Amino acid sequence: MEFVLSGGIGVFAASGVWLMLRPRTFQVVLGLSLLSYAVNLFIFAMGRLTVGAPPVLGAVPEIVSVDDPVPQALVLTALVIGFALTALFLVVLLAARGVTGSDHVDGREPHRAEPHPGNPHP
């Protein structure tokens, strides 16, 4: 399980980083999402893996061995902040696209291509 999960984290992170290095804003938004999945899972995994023992105490609240609640609380926070971050970035992207006419991350196209029908704002 550890091997599978760490491999998954690696693939998520690699895809996320790859996308974040792309020039188009939408790619970067998706990359950010993927990278935050990877990081959230990574933080969560710091509490080690436990199957079938959530940190929710039974009806008689006796102390049993449960999964580590601290990374979970951290990740819960990170999830919500990550959501806010994605939303903010998306809106900045849209606003920048409206203002600059380009969806390149730098707000301008890297090379001055000739204008043509598919790309009226080079």
Added chain:
Amino acid sequence: MPSASTPQLLVALAAILPFLGSLVAVCLPGSARNAAAALAGGVMLVSLACIASLYPFIGDAPVTVGVDWLPTLGVRLILRLDGLAWLFAMLVLGIGALVVLYARYYMAAADPVPRLFCYFLAFVGAMLGIVLSGNLIQLVVFWELTSVVSFLLIGYWSDNASARDGARMALTVTAAGGLCLLVGMILIGRMVGSYDLDTVLTSGDAIRNSPLYLPALILVLAGALTKSAQFPFHIWLPRAMAAPTPISAYLHSATMVKAGIFLMIRLWPVLAGTEAWYWIVGGLGMATMLVGAWSAIFQHDLKGLLAYSTISHLGLITLLLGLDSPLAVVAAIFHVVNHATFKASLFMAAGIIDHETGTRDMRRLSGLWRAMPYTATLAMVAAAAMAGVPLLNGFLSKEMFLSEAVDNAGDHPLHLALPVLATVASAFTMLYSLRFICQTFFGPPPHDLPHSPHEPVRWMRIPIEALVLTCIAIGLVPNLTIGPVLAGAVRAVLGERTPDYSLAIWHGFNAPLAMSVAALVGGVALYFVFGQRINTNPRGGPWLMDRLDGGWLFEKTMTGLVRGARWLEGQLGTERLQPQLRILFLTALTVSLAAGAARGLDLTAPGTITPFDPAFALMWLVGAACAIGAAERAKYHRLSAAIFVGGAGLVSSLTFLWLSAPDLAVTQILVEIVTTVMLLLGLRWLPKRDAAIPVPASEEARGRRRRLIDLCIAGLVGFGLAGLAYAVMTRPAVDGISRWFVEEAYPQAGGRNVVNVLLVDFRAFDTLGEICVLGVVGLTVFALLRRFRPAPDSLERPAQQVRHDAYDHAREGREPGHTTADALLVPRVVTTWLFPFIVLLALHLFLRGHDLPGGGFAAGIAMTVAFMLQYMANGAEWVEERLRIQPISWIGAGMLIAALAGAGSWLFGRPYLTAFFTYWKPPVLGKVPVASALVFDLGIMVLVVGASALMLVALAHQSLRRTRAAEAEAEARADAEQTAAKEPA
């Protein structure tokens, strides 16, 4: 704190009042010249009365009053009034009161006078703060405050370029000195073990013998010498003359430039008495005195002459402090008072001349004696005091200075030079004083001046009269006037080392008198020999030093610094995001690899391995495929990429569920839904992108290389993170704080869901911060989209809508929009009916949160989903006709509920956000735990609903706005056509 005595209250009142006055002056309207002047004058008089009335109390021990400021660093805010502080405070307040009166008549009605007085009062407060500081750090804070206020005052006429430049230079020089001073003070604090002035003053030997003495001395002197405009830092003072003249008279002659002198006097008992002190302070003082006097001779501008003269006199005082002699300290303190009185009056006289004639150029001025005999007399007395003519105060301190110069001349050749150079500087002083008077007031009547000169209004002369009378009184009867005050100040500095000194006018025929006479005669002779040539010197630069322009050097250095920084930025920086991110990732990689290599990362550590589950592996196979698919598709197939990302999110949500984190699973899946919807809403506004767009051939190869590098970086990051995760997961868990949370969740917070208890109870303050962030982001999104301007190529209607309308148009009996309205009718009805159920689900998630997976975050997002589904099914207009969601109110309400839930614990005398819980036994439901954390969680939920709904609604509204914009445009076009049609008729 024991109740304060009356003297303590008076000190505090005097120190605080100017700042309060400054705050009041800010609020005055720009034209309230009289009110502002009355306010400033009143404040000055009250503070002056407070300090003056304390004279009887400062005999032996200083009056101190203090409060804790930074107790952990041992820093107390202390006001400490001893003889020296009293003298300086009286100087600041007394001359300040006169300057207020003068400024009232000097400033034009068009100037924003309340602003001037606001800065002025702030300056008075800061200056009093320096002289009354009983703590080194506190002193530095007020020190820098005077630099800042001085900057504002020099740049008061901010439309004047030279005022702006002068202000900037003054701030650069003095604030940089202030920073050095701060470090120096911290070093002193380390040597002594305390920043308290009383302690520091008794630790002279410890300081002088410390290895840190020299660096501390240099740093402290860097502060003092820049502030007091000592060579080579004097360049800022002549340029500060762009300030209004009352300010020049006050800050740049009488008070602020004396702050450095004050500091050197204050720390004289602990820092002086070493070779280093003698050479730095004495040497620079001497250089400043000579350079200042020499430069003053050649100035054509009245204020420029006075500025260089101020530099020269400050150099004289510094030189006195540099001589290791208590008598020299007496002379220094005495000369501070004398210089402040005669120089302030001379500045005011120069201001009157400027005010009444319209120029300060001595080459144009002449013969003003006829037009303003009264002002001329006052100026002449003050100038005579400056030159050191007998029976005036300047003579007394100059005699003391010359006698010190003689006494301290040893057998060293440089020591021998001291009396000679002192005499030369005195002769120069005589020369420029004479030139000031003769050029301005005597000679032929002036012609073509901007205004015809006449005496100023009565009130403008009163401050000068008061100061000149002081000069005469001190000069005639020093023992009756300044004697006791000076004695008090000297005793405060020197204590047991106080020497015997005499303030008598006549000491018999001795060396100082001979030097004095030689200087006076020499100065007059020099004027008669060189006066004409100096007056016609075209550039106004001093002979020999004409090419040595400190200001030019300063400007060159500053430009060089800026250019260097730009060059460095050009070499190392980039505005482009991709290289920045690449550097970021590469740095993170390198650092973590280095750390791993240093510690030896072992992947085969013993630990417990969770048994392998094929289903889990299969799930992750799908997850990995989703992630890679998203990465591959994101450029040309945004929709499928977004779906792939959703798939990856789903897998991570399932992983949470699998690995005992149901709360995370619920929240993740809900967040996933909302995020995906947002992405879909945003897709609409992005430009078309297809593979058919050609890339220039030159870019092809570069692009391929870039992608290869990125792929390597991404792969390395992935491998690194995977390896690290694996290494940690396979190690035994560390016994951390988690156990405590699990054990105490129920007994202390009454909740069984430990994660929720952590968020809303144990770590509630963090959560409060987090929901603030969420609210702020919501508002930011809203604000950004209010001014949203879609790109022109996104303005067309979606292809599907166009097709629908075309279909409607072609059929009989159908209006455009019918098909669109009919589309997906069944899901729409179902979705509409789902609304109450989803709301119910959200409430359920919320209520069970404390004991079972759920909670405020999940509930809030679920509630948002309910709203969002209505928008998706029926469109924004339909929803808003039926349901008014006011997300901003939700955000506010959520914030308030959460904050008040925390504040509730104050009612029971507990710290903020202390949770409270009990059991409640309603008739049917049985025992129910009631926790105040539930209210906090309610706040979270309400805020989450508000913020996420705000973002979604703001995004959804963009399409409405586009329709409206298009309609408005069409209407405008129709109007234009109508007008065009009418026009021919």
